[in-house]
Amino acid sequence: MPGRVIKVKRAEKLGLLERLYVPMIAKGLLVTARHFFRNLRGFITGKNRTDFVVQFPEERIDYPDAFRGMPVLVQLENGEPRCVACGLCEFACPTDCISIVAGELPDSGIERYPEAFDIDMSRCMFCGLCEEACPEEAIVMSREVEISTFTRDAMLYRKADLLVPENLLKRRLDFLRGEYEREDAPSQSG
Amino acid sequence: MDHLTYRRPETGEDDLQKDLHTEHQILNMGPSHPATHGTVKFLIELDGETIISLDVQVGYLHRGFEKECEAGTWYQAIPYTDRLNYNSAILANIGYCLAVEKLLELDTPERCQWLRVLAGELSRLADHLTRCGATCLELQAMTPFLYGIEARELSWDLMEILCGARVTSNYVRIGGVKHGMPSSFPAICRENFEKIRKLLADFDEMVTSNRIFVDRLKGTGILSREDCLRYAVTGPLLRAAGVPLDVRKQEPYLTYDEIDFDIPIGEVGDNYDRYLVCVEEMHQSMRIVEQCLAKLEALGPGPVDVLDPRVRWPAKGRVFNQMEELIQQFKSVTEGPRVPAGEGYLAIESANGELGFYLVSDGSAVPHKVRCRPPSLINLAPLHLMVKGGLLGDLIPTFDLLNMIGGECDR
Amino acid sequence: MADPLAVLLAARGDAVLESHERLGDATAVVDPVELVAVMRFLRDSDGLDFEMLTDLTGVDYLGREPRFEVVYHLYSVKHNHRLRIVVRLPEDAPEVDSLVEVWPSADWMEREAWDMYGIRFRNHGDLRRLLLYEEFEGHPLRKDYPKERRQPLIGPRN
Structure with missing residues (x-):
């Protein structure tokens, strides 16, 4: 040694x-x-700045690709969430901050959708396990971290508050997809 | 100049009482005292300014870590381990996951091991920077503290690029890591290290041979080698007392046996030695990270997980397309890995000392017992020995260099 | 360098109830009555030299008799080896001799085990709660303590 x-x-x-x-x-x-x-x-x-001061509301930091902000739901072009209310994120969440009420859509190809999808942001710890558990790429960690509110009740985010159009989440989705390809490569050991 | 240097009183307690005829005073310091960055209460018995006895009361940050872990699956405990030591979250991640892997008798791929070492050493660097910076701050040197925090900011930037979060990284998984290293990482890492080294040089120039700093640290808070061992003190405190004990060398885990790094030790075991050992360890950590980068670049991109369906959640690319993998995903998430019944203790070298995890499994998907051996708590126990007979003002730098982290100490 | 478990079994085999080396962790289950004598032997005899009591914790196996275990992890800096010592304690009287005399590091760890599991350590001298407050009811890491249980509010003390 x-x-x-x-x-x-x-x-x-x-x-x-x-x-x-x-x-x-x-x-x-x-x-x-x-x-x-x-x-x-x-x-x-303004060039080669060595201090770390950011003039916050006017100036913002560009977070890296891997950054995990608050979890949001991916909204498809028809305005509906991609979520199929399977409940895996509910299971995976260590703090039980997600609660889903599933509803049924008899005529569509998806059959199930979330009638209610609540995340209690005061309990969420941004660990990203829900995103890892999701089999549909429906819940992802956005780049949004500014979730201050005036009341405690407002920390409960409903489905309508959580929906974010897919094209705004492109950077995160691209990052995730890049990881899938890597995982598919043959393993060296184990 | 000799009369100016501080000397520890040579007389015992009894003589002190006899000579001064002062009444002892009980001082309550804390739980929220601005000089102790950590919620802890000291009950100090003072004779003038000399500490006669000290009782440390911990537990203000107790959140029931072990009880929470026993309530969720093996997976769900990982984010909680982040919250043990906020300066070096990844080291606790690594300790927990390695202990679970020990119970599972699982080997991880080489790339994953190098990534774990890399992330772990980055957080060790951040931890020591905080420790040394905060010591200067408590000695009223604001500028070196800011340089230390600036350097920590740079290392946390690296963590953010690698793990996705600055502090609560949640990066290590049972049987792997969350994702691989971004291709831009090595270049940014080297660039930041250059800046950190410059800041450390400035820090060194301002502090290491500064008279006030040296006079305040030298000869204070001494804990002898024998006392360290009797109190099971580990980490930089033990190395400062002259024992070259480092779990990374004694029982190499991950890839530490392939890495070239040195163990700094001190002579006396006073605060000054502790400071010097920490500074040297920062340089060694950066050396280790550079070796990891070289190795990871040579290995190239590839899988960072074991392909063991018992443990790892299936790759998402296959979950979307294959029915079996989808079922496996449901099974993995709702149940998590089932760990064979048994017990195991695994220790790693965290920034404060030996961080051990003693796990007991009853064969189910929920841990029966998760015991974390917190180095902060165990290193704090002999604090009364370190400060007894010293001055009240020396309690603060001693406590800082001990680096008690409330989250880890109280769990 | 001798295998610590083999040395222990050869010298004090009478006090060892059970031993195994699963997963590379040498483990000996020791008779609680003999605990302090065995620990002194482990600390002082040549070739073993366990200078450090690294960890001490309790484990609750609810529904099994003896219900409680106290687990000690020893480490020798000189020889770089580890040993785990376990004592099993009955549910109605979880009491064992304190090791503060042997290793002072046992002090806080025994206080923590008392705090969390209600295991009494005889001759400890200062067996207060460590992490929780004196008015706390029950011992939270016992398996029959529900996670959600609330504690009564206590007012200011003076």
Whole structure:
């Protein structure tokens, strides 16, 4: 096994400069000044910014592809959810925040649809297990995270609040589909 | 200059009482004290400013982690393990999943193991950055704290790209990981590491040989090697006391036996050693991540899960098209893996020390017992030994470098 | 390096009720009466040197007699080996001798086991609840404690 045990270097005896203290203050000021001017330049020019400040409502961060926001329902072009109310997400959810009431559609090819589909966002912990469980790509993790409300009741999202047209979720769906292909490749071991 | 350096009083408690004729004072510190980042209460007996005795009261963040795990399937416990240590969620993920895999006697593919190491070391880096930064903050050095947090921000950015969430990543699965590494990840990772290294250099320049910092840390909070072992203290605290114990080296799990990294140890076991050990471990973690990146790039894209229908939910591409796989998906989700009856203990090296999971299965789809051995709690127990006879002000940096995380300590 | 379980069985086989090495974890079920003596032997004898009590927890097997188990995980830094010691305790009197004298790390872990399972540790000296508060009713990790059970509200203490 490579690697060894190394002993950390303790500054047992501080040098004269360090003990005199004033030169170290100057050195510290130099470091902070370097940061200050670099940040200031970035702030003014807007290029190569090194600070992490985001002027929130005007400026937003572009989340990476894998980002998990709040779970939403995929809405088909006819305005209906893709969900078939199978209830797998209900089972998978560790916090039991999803509740579904299934209804039947006798004439269509799908037969089942969710009459009610509620997610209690105050309990949801954005783990993404519902998305993994769904056999229809009907519930996905969106890029939406701003779910603050004035009342506790408003945290209960109904079906109408959860529906998001498919084309707005394209980035997430593409990410998920990219993973399916990878999984289909033959395994190395196990 | 010698008279300026702080020296621990050489007299025992009795002499102190005799000489000063002061009345002891009981101080309640916490549960929500601005100087302790973590909800914990100290009951301190003080003689002037010297700590005579200390009682730590924990449990303010108890959420019944073990009871919750016993209520859901084996799968549903994974998001809860995220919430143990908010700085290094993935390490708890890895510990739990490895323990379940031990009960299942399951081997994971190579790519998945490298990804786990990669994600785990990133979170170790974030954890140590918080620890060192917060120590500076409690010693009134705001700027190094901000540099530490800036570097942690960069490492959390990497986590977000890799796992989909910054803190509660929920990335590791029983028998695999959630998804593979995005192709853009290695380049961003190397770029961010360059920035982190620069920030660490600045941090080092401002703090490591700073007189105030050194004087405050050196010789305070000493815990000897023997006391560490008697109190089962592990992690950077034990290594600072001079014991080169690291589960990654002693009982290599995942692919740690193929990775080249060093174990930093200290001499005295005081706060200064702990700080130095943590700084060195950050550099080692970055070294490990770079080796993982090289290896993963060589391996190329491919499956990151075992193809074992007992364990892993079937690949979605097949679920949509094949009836059998769809049925399997229903079975996997509603029931989850059935783990053979038995018990197993598996320890990994988390950022705070040995994080162990002791699982008992009765053969059903629900765990019978999930015990997490929390390093935070066990390292906190000998705190009274570390601070006894020291000054009240030294309690805070000692407590910071101990890095007690409420979520993990109280579960 | 000797196999710790074999050494234990050879020297103190009388105190070991059962042993196995499933999944690579050497496990010995020890007579509760002999626990402290066995632990001292494990800590002090050459070739074993278990300096650390890494973990201590209770397990509740409701419906089985003896109902409770206390599980100890030992680790030796010197030899890099582990051993699991189990004692089984009856439902009506879950009591076992404390190990605080042998390893001080047992202090908090025994308090936690008392807190969660109601297992009493004799001669502990300071057996308070660790994570929960003194007014808490029942022991939550017992299998007959329902997850949803509410606790009575307590007012301010003074």
